[in-house]
Amino acid sequence: MDQPNPAETVADIWVDPRCPWAWIAANWLREVEQVRPVVARFHVMSLSVLNEGREVPERYRAAMVEGWASVRVCIAAEEQHGPEALRRLYTAMANRIHHDKAGLGRDMILAALDDAGLPVHLADAGDSTDHDKALRASHAAGMEPVGVEVGTPVIHVPGVEGESIAFFGPVMSPSPRGEAAGRLWDAVIAAAGTDGFFELKRSRTRDPIFD
Numbered sequence: 001m002d003q004p005n006p007a008e009t010v011a012d013i014w015v016d017p018r019c020p021w022a023w024i025a026a027n028w029l030r031e032v033e034q035v036r037p038v039v040a041r042f043h044v045m046s047l048s049v050l051n052e053g054r055e056v057p058e059r060y061r062a063a064m065v066e067g068w069a070s071v072r073v074c075i076a077a078e079e080q081h082g083p084e085a086l087r088r089l090y091t092a093m094a095n096r097i098h099h100d101k102a103g104l105g106r107d108m109i110l111a112a113l114d115d116a117g118l119p120v121h122l123a124d125a126g127d128s129t130d131h132d133k134a135l136r137a138s139h140a141a142g143m144e145p146v147g148v149e150v151g152t153p154v155i156h157v158p159g160v161e162g163e164s165i166a167f168f169g170p171v172m173s174p175s176p177r178g179e180a181a182g183r184l185w186d187a188v189i190a191a192a193g194t195d196g197f198f199e200l201k202r203s204r205t206r207d208p209i210f211d
Contacts, residue, residue: 008037009189012156012164014045014142017070017093018063018104020208024175025153026094031181038185042087044078045139045152046071066104069126070097073109075135076125077118088116098210142166159192167192174209 011029015022029040048067056064070093078086092115096102102111109123125131142154150168159165167188176184191197 008039009158010039010041011185012041012043012142014043014139014152014154015090015094016045016047016067016152017074017090017097018067019047019152020098020210021151021171021173022153023094023098023210024172024208025155025170026090027175028170028172028181028184029155031175031177032185035179035182036185041083042090043138043142044071044074044086044090044135045142045154046135047152049136049139050143050151063104069106070104070109071135072128072131073113073122073126075131075138076122077113077116079131079134080122081118085116085118089113089118092116098208155188157188157192160195165192171204173204173206174211 011032013022013026013029015026017023026040026042029038032038033040046067048064048071051060051064074086074089074093077089089112092112093108096108096112096115097104102108106123106126109126110120113120113122142156143150145156145164145166146154146168152168153171154166154168155170156164156166170184170188172184175181191200
């Protein structure tokens, strides 16, 4: 994707391919790009990093271990082929994980690399710690500004006097389309532009809905 022009607003989103809520938010931002002068930039965070040292349900422990490979490969792709390659690869991985139920293993990664038009040797990064420093730096850049009591998705958008504001969310199911996506974007920007605004929340009553 070309660099945003001065008339466009940049929305930065931090994603882990295995997070369903980040995938829904990413689809929302792609829809926003169609109806507002917005460019979405994708960055890598890691649920495995986020949950290090935390007590998590037993059913999540295996995913914490398996989840390292996909984010390592995403970081390697970004470092070697740039941010647009990361966006393509993230999209391919998330499609296979959430729609095709392909799991988190090497077969999914190889197929996603092929979908994204990237060299399959990048899959080897999933078994290496060589990119962990960059992964942790990307994770920290996204998560630290929003605080320690949140998960994913995380977005950074322009706020008061153009200052970047970090939010956990929006969490939704399913992702809105067309002008409905644009209206939600307008609301996010309005909240970010309100000095001292921190939180608006209710209990989640739906599982992720992918469309």
